[in-house]
Amino acid sequence: MRIRLVVTAVAASLALAAPTAAASPAVAAVEAGDAEVLALPQTPADGGTESPAVVNGEAATSADGMGALLLDGAFRCSASLVAAEWVLTAKHCVVDIEGDGAKLAADRLSVRVKSLNRTSGGGVVNVEYTKVRTSHDIALLHLTRSANAEYVRLPTLNPAEGTTNYIFGWGSTNGYSGASTYLKRATVEVTDANSVDYYGGRAIRSSKINGYACYGDSGGPQFKLVDGLRYQVGVLSTVTSSGGVCQGYQTYASVPASLDWINEVAGL
Secondary structure, eight states: OOOOOOBOTTTOOBOSOOSOSTTOGGGSBOSTTEEEEEOOOBOOOTTOOOOOOOEESEEOSOOTTEEEEEETTEEEEEEEEEETTEEEEOGGGSBOTTTTOOBOOGGGEEEEESOSBTTSSSEEEEEEEEEEOTTSSOEEEEESSOOOSOOOBOOSSOOOTTOEEEEEESOOSSSSSBOOSBOEEEEEEEEEEEEEOTTSOEEEEEEESSEEOOTTOTTOEEEEEETTEEEEEEEEEEEEEETTEEEEEEEEEETGGGHHHHHHHHTO
16 A cells, blocks of 8 residues: 655645544644645656665665565565564554544564665564654554564664754655655754654754655654664654655654653563
8 A cells, every 4th residue: 555645836735535634633734735645655656767765865875774564565664673573663553544544454564674675675564563652743553573683772862953863765766746656864953953743743854965755765763872872763754745745844753852751661
């Protein structure tokens, strides 16, 4: 299943059913024809091409801590591993965002781990059940077995404005459609540590340094380096689109704001 998001040139409105209009900054017009939209993968547009997913940026050299979330075997979202049997992603990745907002059946979900290629390599582990946080774009997936893969570190504090961070994902590389076969990364700058995600939870807004997130990067991580170690500060919720083209800033649901919930659910 793939979602196609459309922003009209005149009204900058989003053809997407939101959980509630009041709780969803993703359906609000921003300015000058821009709108924030969910970063689920789109159907490739005419003339779309694919190169090694984050727009611009660079090819990732390691898939450590990363997972590609699959729905009925097809790519759905980017994700990360927070424990041997637990995967962190965006809430909107595991609910019927076009319908009633109910959680997707867990037996339709699986995660490819230990591979830079979202279509092959590594291993695919099924999902046993999912947990979503109320009023935050955060979800945890419990796997049916250990992923036997490295997992990420989780911080206690949000990054400060002006911080240089790194984003990873299998999203579009051309700015408007499709998803990348190979994992990419980009460098971004935190511009607001008190923004809001798709469901109104606390989020981190960041802007491009050498690349930015796009459709398909949803649920993927934003990392801050501390003493050479990566800490996941955010989970991609929305991207800014103008005329259907990803550009501008992106918002990541704050991991520190949901850390107590993550620890309680996953028993970390």
